[in-house]
Amino acid sequence: MSDSKLSIVVIDEDPVRAAILMDGLAEAGHAEVALIDNVNNLLKKIFAIDPDVILIDLENPSRDSLEQMFQVSREVRRPTAVFVDETDRAMTDAAIDAGVSAYIVDGLKKERVNQIVDLTISRFNAFSRLQSELSAAKTALSERKIIERAKGILMQTRGMSEEEAYAALRKTAMNEKKRIVDIASSLVTADRIAS
Amino acid sequence: MLDSQGEKILDGPGGMAPPEISIVHAGIIPLLDCAPLVVAAEFGFAEKYNLHLEISREQSWASIRDKVTIGHLDCAHMLGPMVIASTLGIGHVRTPLIAPMALGLNGNAITVSNDLHDRLITAGLDGGDVLSGARALKTVIDADRAAGRPPLTFGVVFPFSAHNYELRCWLAAAGINPDFDLRLVVIPPPLMVANLDQGLIEGFCVGPPWNAVAVEAGVGEIVATKSQIWHNGPEKVLGVRATWAAAHPHTLNALIRALVEAAQWIEQPENRLAVAETLAAPHYLGINAPILAQAMAGDLPGRTPDGIISDPDFITFFRDDATFPWRSHAAWFAEQMIRWRQIDQDTDVCALAEQVYRPDIYRNAVRPLGLSLPDADWKSEGTGASRGRFFGDAVYDPECR
Numbered sequence: 242m243s244d245s246k247l248s249i250v251v252i253d254e255d256p257v258r259a260a261i262l263m264d265g266l267a268e269a270g271h272a273e274v275a276l277i278d279n280v281n282n283l284l285k286k287i288f289a290i291d292p293d294v295i296l297i298d299l300e301n302p303s304r305d306s307l308e309q310m311f312q313v314s315r316e317v318r319r320p321t322a323v324f325v326d327e328t329d330r331a332m333t334d335a336a337i338d339a340g341v342s343a344y345i346v347d348g349l350k351k352e353r354v355n356q357i358v359d360l361t362i363s364r365f366n367a368f369s370r371l372q373s374e375l376s377a378a379k380t381a382l383s384e385r386k387i388i389e390r391a392k393g394i395l396m397q398t399r400g401m402s403e404e405e406a407y408a409a410l411r412k413t414a415m416n417e418k419k420r421i422v423d424i425a426s427s428l429v430t431a432d433r434i435a436s
Numbered sequence: 437m438l439d440s441q442g443e444k445i446l447d448g449p450g451g452m453a454p455p456e457i458s459i460v461h462a463g464i465i466p467l468l469d470c471a472p473l474v475v476a477a478e479f480g481f482a483e484k485y486n487l488h489l490e491i492s493r494e495q496s497w498a499s500i501r502d503k504v505t506i507g508h509l510d511c512a513h514m515l516g517p518m519v520i521a522s523t524l525g526i527g528h529v530r531t532p533l534i535a536p537m538a539l540g541l542n543g544n545a546i547t548v549s550n551d552l553h554d555r556l557i558t559a560g561l562d563g564g565d566v567l568s569g570a571r572a573l574k575t576v577i578d579a580d581r582a583a584g585r586p587p588l589t590f591g592v593v594f595p596f597s598a599h600n601y602e603l604r605c606w607l608a609a610a611g612i613n614p615d616f617d618l619r620l621v622v623i624p625p626p627l628m629v630a631n632l633d634q635g636l637i638e639g640f641c642v643g644p645p646w647n648a649v650a651v652e653a654g655v656g657e658i659v660a661t662k663s664q665i666w667h668n669g670p671e672k673v674l675g676v677r678a679t680w681a682a683a684h685p686h687t688l689n690a691l692i693r694a695l696v697e698a699a700q701w702i703e704q705p706e707n708r709l710a711v712a713e714t715l716a717a718p719h720y721l722g723i724n725a726p727i728l729a730q731a732m733a734g735d736l737p738g739r740t741p742d743g744i745i746s747d748p749d750f751i752t753f754f755r756d757d758a759t760f761p762w763r764s765h766a767a768w769f770a771e772q773m774i775r776w777r778q779i780d781q782d783t784d785v786c787a788l789a790e791q792v793y794r795p796d797i798y799r800n801a802v803r804p805l806g807l808s809l810p811d812a813d814w815k816s817e818g819t820g821a822s823r824g825r826f827f828g829d830a831v832y833d834p835e836c837r
Contacts, residue, residue: 282636284621302624304498308527309595309622323502379780 248273250292252280252301262296284310295321384422391425394432452804455687460487463494463503463512466626466721468644468731468751469540469672470513471711472759476691476698478714484697485690493719496624497594498528504677505531510684511691513539514675517596517769519792523678526779527595534681535673535766536797537692540699541758541824543671543751544599544662545647545736546606548639549632552576552588553657553739561659563740566827569659570610577617591623591631591640601772602665603641609828615776632656643671644731644751645723651737652727658738663749666817668756668824670765673793681797692801696759703754708732757810759798764814766793767834786836812837 249271253259259276266274275290277283280303287295287310297304307321388410395406410428414421460482464470476482477489492509494500501522503509519533546569548556559572577588592600604614614620623631628646631637633655640646650656662669674695681688702711712728715721721728730736731751738745752758766789773779795813802809816833818826826832 281631281634299499299502300495302495302627305496305594305624306622308498383782 246273247271247293248275248290249294249296250275250277250287250290252277252283252295252297252303252307254278254280254301255298258298280306283307292319295319297321297323299323387422387429388425391428394428398432453686453689455486455690456684457687458486458488459490460511460687460691461490461492461509463492463500463509464720465494465497465500465513465624466723467513467646467672468715468721468728469543469753470720471702471715471753472539472695472699473513473674474715474720475702475711476694479698479701479710481694481698481701482691485694487687487690487694489691489694491720497597500675501528504533504675505529507677507680510680511674511676513672515594515597516670516673516765517598517601517773518594519673519675520766520769520773520788521596521778523788523792524779524783526773532678532791533675534678534792534794534797535675535761536681536688536794536801537674537695537759538670538761538765539672539674539695539759540754541668541671541752541756542661542663542749543644543731544602544641545644545658546603546639546641546660547632547647547650547656547658549635549637549656550654552638553659556659563745566660566664567606567609570606570612573607574610574612574617577612581617587618588638589619589621589636591621591628591637591642593625593628593642594622595778596773598662598669598671598769599641599643601769601776602662602669604772604776606660606665606827629653629655645721645727648727648731648736649723658736658745661736661745661747661750663747664827666824666826667749668752668758670762670768673761688797689801692798693805696754696802696805696807699754699759702732703752705733760810761793761795761798762810762813762815763789763793763795763836764817764832764834767814767836768817768832771832771834786834789834789836 249266251259251262251266251274253262253276256278259278263274263276275292277286280301283303283306295307297307304323391410392403392406395401395409396403399406401409410421410424414424417424462473462477464473473489474491477491482489494503494512497515497518500509500512500514501518504512504514505522505528514533514535516535516538519535521527522531522533524530553561555576556569556572559575560568561572562568580586580588590603592603594600600620603620607614607618612618621637623637623640625642625646628640628642629650632640632650633653639656647658651658662671674692676688701707708729709725712725712732715728716723716725734746734748734750736745736747736750737743767785770779770783770785770788774781774783774785795810799809814834814837816831818824818829818831
């Protein structure tokens with residue numbers, strides 16, 4: 242699954258550990274690897290590089306800034322691997338079970354780096370898929386609620402039956418070339434202002 | 437067995453049963469309000485309840501949350517809103533956490549660079565009115581926009597933090613839109629002063645002692661304290677994984693007792709210096725003891741004739757029910773998360789507050805100590821005295837009971 246054209250950013254202020262990571266990634270055939278060894282103005286640097294994957298140390302104080310960046314702008318969200326450079330099997334397993342992120346194990350061996358990059362991307366993709374399914378489901382749910390509310394208003398104020406109310410919404414939507422939910426939503430808003 | 441109020445002590449989670457495990461790992465961020473954990477570990481309060489408290493200093497709030505989530509830490513000094521966000525799975529994987537006690541009230545402040553402070557004074561900043569700084573900031577922002585200058589950047593410690601919401605409320609009260617009129621970035625507390633000094637941000641909202649450190653270092657001035665924005669407003673909590681709490685009820689009870697007694701001891705003025713000297717150690721805060729002791733006394737450095745901004749309630753560890761995990765605090769945080777579009781507006785704020793803030797556990801644990809405890813789990817926030825006071829005399833009533 243490894244794609245040698247992936248652009249990877251390593252965020253690490255420890256030169257020795259950074260060198261191990263960079264070597265591992267180069268040996269695995271990744272040509273586009275950039276190192277950020279000074280986290281001042283981190284966001285600007287990441288924007289400039291626009292990487293496909295980010296690797297960052299669990300202990301790096303800039304993790305909070307990185308998380309916020311991804312919350313504020315979904316467009317710049319990237320799969321991020323958090324790594325630990327110590328052999329702590331229990332912690333690593335627990336982290337992966339919890340879906341926290343990918344963790345590099347076994348004292349940060351070069352051979353493991355590529356595997357971690359793969360794992361990180363697949364986890365991120367799975368997570369993103371889940372998130373978008375969830376948000377699609379949520380949108381569908383709230384749209385249905387708005388339509389129900391609009392129908393209720395028509396039934397109450399115009400004495401329409403449920404079926405008539407829905408037909409009226411649909412007819413207006415077709416005439417105005419708008420989605421039913423948009424018509425319903427303006428009706429709900431108008432009703433709120435009037436009352 | 438009866439406690440001092442004549443109530444029967446339950447033989448179970450509420451009683452004084454020995455803890456299931458003797459070693460508890462707790463994470464802290466270098467901030468003054470981690471004091472109850474450090475003091476419980478260093479001054480024998482944990483040992484009194486047969487616990488050995490292992491404290492580890494962590495680099496970021498994300499790191500604290502991850503280590504609690506995956507069980508590397510049993511509990512931590514945590515941001516109140518972070519417990520809610522983790523329970524909802526916002527910004528990260530969903531892991532139910534609970535807050536069975538609070539770690540104090542107040543403590544934060546808003547600091548701006550010296551340059552911006554000068555501009556704010558010109559624009560009407562006046563030490564008497566907490567909102568004058570925000571109004572002056574609005575004038576400065578409007579002037580910058582008219583002149584085509586880039587927006588100002590302010591630092592907060594985490595997206596889900598009291599700091600973020602306090603700063604936003606203060607800005608919004610003066611007609612500033614925090615998502616449009618300026619840039620808010622996240623920076624861990626210990627890096628805030630350096631970022632201000634290097635001109636990467638023009639201001640920040642952070643907990644003690646970092647505001648005082650910035651002023652002492654000559655890189656900024658304090659323009660508002662949290663107790664002026666929301667007197668007796670909530671801050672950090674003890675964050676615990678819900679599954680860990682369920683599996684170790686006696687250990688958690690013992691820990692809460694130790695931390696409450698530590699908080700009570702910290703609050704005594706005669707103990708301030710000992711607390712400050714302990715926290716000053718490099719493996720805790722690594723900050724000079726006098727700055728910490730002054731912050732505890734409510735004396736902050738500033739451009740006043742005597743060089744001191746006096747705020748007697750700048751940080752509170754025990755009095756005014758400072759360790760009680762009010763569900764109304766959790767509800768307020770959740771309302772702010774809705775207000776600033778971090779969570780869905782249909783979120784059931786009351787149910788969420790009941791799930792994450794656990795005064796039931798707190799009461800059960802503390803009852804044998806014979807302290808007077810609030811009868812209710814909820815209160816109207818901001819009606820004065822022990823209920824706290826918002827600037828502008830606003831009231832927040834969660835209507836959840």
